[in-house]
Amino acid sequence: MNKKEFPVRAQRIALITGGSRGLGRNTAVNLAAKGTDVIFTYHSNKAEADSAVRAIEALGRKAVALQLDVGATASFKAFAAQVKEALQANWNTGQFDHLVNNAGAGHHASFAETTEEAFDQLSNTHFKGTFFLTQTLLPLIADGGRIINISSGLARFSMPGYAAYAAMKGAIEVLTRYLAKELGPRGIAVNTVAPGAIETDFGGGAVRDNADLNQQIASITALGRVGLPGDIGPMVASLLSDDNNWITGQRIEASGGMLL
Numbered sequence: 001m002n003k004k005e006f007p008v009r010a011q012r013i014a015l016i017t018g019g020s021r022g023l024g025r026n027t028a029v030n031l032a033a034k035g036t037d038v039i040f041t042y043h044s045n046k047a048e049a050d051s052a053v054r055a056i057e058a059l060g061r062k063a064v065a066l067q068l069d070v071g072a073t074a075s076f077k078a079f080a081a082q083v084k085e086a087l088q089a090n091w092n093t094g095q096f097d098h099l100v101n102n103a104g105a106g107h108h109a110s111f112a113e114t115t116e117e118a119f120d121q122l123s124n125t126h127f128k129g130t131f132f133l134t135q136t137l138l139p140l141i142a143d144g145g146r147i148i149n150i151s152s153g154l155a156r157f158s159m160p161g162y163a164a165y166a167a168m169k170g171a172i173e174v175l176t177r178y179l180a181k182e183l184g185p186r187g188i189a190v191n192t193v194a195p196g197a198i199e200t201d202f203g204g205g206a207v208r209d210n211a212d213l214n215q216q217i218a219s220i221t222a223l224g225r226v227g228l229p230g231d232i233g234p235m236v237a238s239l240l241s242d243d244n245n246w247i248t249g250q251r252i253e254a255s256g257g258m259l260l
Contacts, residue, residue: 006144006187013096014240015083015137016040017070018103020049022200023150026233027100028052032061034237039086039096041068041079041103062090070103071124076136083140095142098240101130101172102150106202111163119164126168131175144187146240149176151194151251157259169194173251180249189248193236196255198227222257231256 019040
């Protein structure tokens with residue numbers, strides 16, 4: 001069977017949810033360093049978003065920041081219209097190449113103490129939001145493009161207090177495989193990246209700021225330390241490069257070897 005070719009776009013554009021800070025920002029900057037322009041979303045902190053735009057522009061790439069609550073599915077149609085407008089105004093095109101579903105928030109509570117309200121909020125943000133935002137943006141993703149869904153090491157190993165959060169990430173991993181199968185005819189590769197514990201402000205910054213917790217995680221990690229944003233962003237950027245165009249439907253954990 002001959003390899004099916006899809007048009008090579010002159011300028012690659014990535015859309016990253018939650019790209020103003022943490023892993024999302026690190027991913028955006030690393031993609032920019034490899035020559036990819038970026039549209040990213042932020043939840044509410046416009047100052048952080050503006051700072052991320054400047055960091056990307058300093059690398060000689062274009063960047064557009066758009067406000068979005070990924071848990072508010074009713075806003076997705078209007079958001080897609082904003083994306084389409086930004087693509088036309090800044091790149092004279094109607095499509096982008098890569099979607100990174102990164103935005104989310106942590107939650108720590110035992111199974112017995114997890115409220116229905118917290119469960120629904122996690123579902124709306126991490127699973128329902130990813131499902132329907134991807135569905136809404138699908139017409140804007142170019143054939144031959146890529147989708148990366150961010151999961152968590154907690155979907156593989158179990159730690160008390162993360163049952164609801166990890167369950168959402170487990171659902172994302174199943175969704176990834178289905179998307180890879182259904183979008184394959186369009187040449188769209190879909191993969192999951194599952195970070196381990198990372199020093200960011202995620203979940204209140206506990207891994208970064210709590211020395212005892214940081215050391216505990218380091219002690220169960222093969223490489224002997226907690227992860228940094230710079231361990232994840234370059235890996236995601238690499239996965240989106242042409243060097244990895246034959247990988248799809250996979251879960252790739254970047255945890256330094258936690259709980260092997």
